[in-house]
Amino acid sequence: MRVLLKGILQRDLTLAFRQKSELMQPLMFLLVVVTLFPLGIGPGPDTLQRIGPGVIWVAAILSSLLGMERLFRDDFADGSLEQMQLSGIPLYQIALCKIITHWFVSFMPLLMLSPLLALFLNLTLPMYTALLLTLLLGTPVISLIGAIAVGLTTGLQRGSLLLALLLIPIFIPLLIFATSAVESAAMQLPYGPQIAIIAAIMLLALALSPFAVSYALKVSQN
Amino acid sequence: MWKWLHPYAKTERAYQLCNTLKPWFWLGALGCLSIGTVWGLLFAPADYQQGDSFRIIYIHVPAAILSMGTYVAMAVAALVGIVWQWRTAFMSMIAMAPVGALMTFIALFTGAAWGKPMWGAWWVWDARLTSELILLFLYFGVMALYAAFDDKQQAGKAAGVMALVGVVNVPIIHYSVEWWNTLHQGATISKFDNPSIAAEMLWPLLINLLGFALFIGAVTGVRLQNEIIRRERHRPWVQQLAAQNLDDKGEKHHAV
Numbered sequence: 001m002r003v004l005l006k007g008i009l010q011r012d013l014t015l016a017f018r019q020k021s022e023l024m025q026p027l028m029f030l031l032v033v034v035t036l037f038p039l040g041i042g043p044g045p046d047t048l049q050r051i052g053p054g055v056i057w058v059a060a061i062l063s064s065l066l067g068m069e070r071l072f073r074d075d076f077a078d079g080s081l082e083q084m085q086l087s088g089i090p091l092y093q094i095a096l097c098k099i100i101t102h103w104f105v106s107f108m109p110l111l112m113l114s115p116l117l118a119l120f121l122n123l124t125l126p127m128y129t130a131l132l133l134t135l136l137l138g139t140p141v142i143s144l145i146g147a148i149a150v151g152l153t154t155g156l157q158r159g160s161l162l163l164a165l166l167l168i169p170i171f172i173p174l175l176i177f178a179t180s181a182v183e184s185a186a187m188q189l190p191y192g193p194q195i196a197i198i199a200a201i202m203l204l205a206l207a208l209s210p211f212a213v214s215y216a217l218k219v220s221q222n
Numbered sequence: 223m224w225k226w227l228h229p230y231a232k233t234e235r236a237y238q239l240c241n242t243l244k245p246w247f248w249l250g251a252l253g254c255l256s257i258g259t260v261w262g263l264l265f266a267p268a269d270y271q272q273g274d275s276f277r278i279i280y281i282h283v284p285a286a287i288l289s290m291g292t293y294v295a296m297a298v299a300a301l302v303g304i305v306w307q308w309r310t311a312f313m314s315m316i317a318m319a320p321v322g323a324l325m326t327f328i329a330l331f332t333g334a335a336w337g338k339p340m341w342g343a344w345w346v347w348d349a350r351l352t353s354e355l356i357l358l359f360l361y362f363g364v365m366a367l368y369a370a371f372d373d374k375q376q377a378g379k380a381a382g383v384m385a386l387v388g389v390v391n392v393p394i395i396h397y398s399v400e401w402w403n404t405l406h407q408g409a410t411i412s413k414f415d416n417p418s419i420a421a422e423m424l425w426p427l428l429i430n431l432l433g434f435a436l437f438i439g440a441v442t443g444v445r446l447q448n449e450i451i452r453r454e455r456h457r458p459w460v461q462q463l464a465a466q467n468l469d470d471k472g473e474k475h476h477a478v
Contacts, residue, residue, distance in 0.1 A: 148387055152380040156370050165366055166384060169359040170391050173398035180402065201394065208390070212383060215304070219379040 004089055005097055012101040015074075022070060027109050030063040034117050045122045052121030053131055053182035057175050060110060060135070064142050065164050071102050071143075071150045072217065082221065091214035099147045099209070107139040123182075130185035130195075134178035137198045141174055144202075144209040151216030174201065231308045233450045234459050240443040247440035254433030262426035278336045280427055284434040286329035286350075289357060290392070292322030292438060296364070297389035300382030310446075312378030313453065315385065316368050317445035321438050323361035330354055349399040356395050360388040374453060 016023060037055045038048055075081040075098075084094050114135060118128040149166045153159035181194035229235045262280035296315045303311030333351060334344045345351070364381045371377030454460050 145387065148383065152367065152383055153370070155376075159370075162366055162370055165359075166363040169356050169363065169395075170387065172356055173391070173394045176398045176402045204390075212387065216380070216383055219376060219383065222373070222376055 001089060004087060005093060008084065008094060008097045009101060012098060013105070016070075016101065016105040022067065023105060023109070026063040026067045026106060027113060029066055030059050030110065030113070031117075033059040033062060034120060038120070048120075048122045049124070049127075049186070052118070052123050053127065054175070054179045055121060056114070056117050056131065057134075057138075057178050060107075060139065061142065061168065061171050061175065063110075064106060064139070064146065065160075065167065067106050068102075068146045068150055068163055068167075069154075069160055071098055071147055072154045073150075076154045076220070081217070091217060092210035095147060095151070095213035095217070096210045099143050099213070102147070103140050103143040107135070107143070110139070111135055124186065126185045126188070127182050130182045130191050131178075133195055134181050134198055137195065137202050138174050138178050141198075141202050141205045142171065144205040145170055148209060148212045148216055151213045151220060153220075154217070155220040155222075174198065177201075231306070231310055233310055233313075233454050233457075236310045236314075237447055237450050240447045244440060244443045247436050247443060251433050251436035251440055254429050254436060258426045258428075258430030258433050262423075262430060266423050266426055275336060275339055278332050280430050282329055282332040282336065283427060284431040285325045285332065286354065287431060288434050288438060289322055289325040289329050289354065291435075292318055292325060293357060293360065293385070293392065294389060296322065296385045300385045303378065303382050304386075309375065309378070310450075312375075312382055313449045314442065314446050315382060316365075316378060317442050317449055318438075319361055319365050319368070319381075321441050321445070323358060323365065325434070325438065326354060326358040326361060330358065349396075349402060352399045352402075353392075353396045356399075357392065360392070364388065 034055060037051065041047060041051065072081060075084070085091055111132070114132060115128070118131065123131065146163075146167055149163055150159075153162055153166075156162070177194045177198050181191040181198070184191040184194065230239055259280060263277050266277070266280075268274050268276070296318050299311045299315035299318070302308055303315065330351070333354070337346065337351075338344050364385050367384050368374075368377045368381040371380060451460055451463075455464075
């Protein structure tokens with residue numbers, strides 16, 4: 001069983017890193033969107049510092065929606081998802097594997113890019129530390145909940161816009177707590193509570209999402 | 223209890239149940255809404271601070287309460303549908319969605335109309351307004367997902383999963399925006415032991431709340447019937463019903 005799961009993980013990672021353009025496009029999008037804000041609002045260092053955390057989080061959510069479909073689309077289209085289901089591994093474990101790969105592939109590069117973004121938006125070091133923590137704990141939620149919606153829409157022809165409509169409202173609490181944590185950090189206040197809540201949301205999503213995803217995939221395959 | 227409830231999983235029985243309940247719901251809704259609204263708008267005493275503007279609560283508060291209530295009802299229907307594989311549960315869930323969205327819109331609109339004289343702005347990014355707006359987006363999401371599928375049975379299941387994801391999120395969204403920013407006055411009637419509202423103001427509000435609930439029930443019943451007819455049009459009983467309706471109309475024409 002474990003060997004099979006490891007095999008799925010390895011296969012997904014290899015596939016993801018071979019399609020480099022799909023990997024890079026959301027990141028480029030993120031960078032471009034973040035660049036738009038200083039141009040649109042004005043490059044005053046104080047303004048940028050105030051809107052910075054929110055901008056980074058909004059851009060992260062938007063860019064993650066771009067590559068989200070990749071979670072199940074290809075495997076669903078060529079039938080390998082059905083083959084995996086026949087392997088005897090519970091579907092929720094397969095789903096969890098795919099979610100982990102998705103997080104690793106789409107958000108690890110974002111985390112690595114985040115110092116540059118912080119530099120662009122004039123964040124201080126304490127602010128950046130808080131931002132990094134919120135990204136580290138918050139982005140898995142995007143993958144986990146996003147997977148449910150992707151599972152539901154994967155059989156549809158034009159699912160990507162619908163995906164944004166379904167998911168953005170659900171990510172609002174994440175955005176609120178994350179930016180509030182960074183704001184507290186900017187004012188030298190403790191931001192433990194916000195981080196704890198984000199961690200709680202993440203754990204809740206981790207506990208429930210794989211089962212919802214497996215049901216969603218079954219609905220999609222009818 | 224399940225033995226008693228189970229026959230209603232059949233669409234025909236559900237249709238008949240709607241037919242029996244509908245007149246009562248309409249009557250009750252009409253009665254309660256007219257009594258509550260007239261009492262509230264004309265006879266209840268004016269507020270000492272807000273004057274007559276407070277009277278919007280007789281529309282605003284029931285709509286706001288039931289916009290949340292309808293979403294929870296949708297989630298319950300979705301859960302029933304997923305666990306016991308009832309098609310009628312998904313149908314009633316999707317019948318409720320636009321009604322709930324309408325309630326959300328009414329709550330937002332009346333809130334804006336009240337906010338203009340009271341807060342001096344049509345819209346402020348206050349916690350409750352924001353969470354109500356997000357609730358509207360959640361309704362739109364469920365409806366859009368349902369509309370995206372051609373196979374309506376699959377659509378019902380998918381929309382049901384989304385409604386359940388939403389209902390887990392509603393309290394999180396509520397508290398997150400509460401901490402984020404709040405300007406709205408505190409809840410008026412949720413504190414039942416010591417309500418911060420006079421009894422003569424409270425009664426019309428409660429009557430209107432009941433009236434709104436009955437109205438939602440009635441509209442949902444009609445929409446559920448339509449949904450059943452649309453989905454089951456190939457069934458003999460629906461065709462019989464349609465033939466019967468045509469006959470009735472024919473007779474009326476002859477009589478004229």
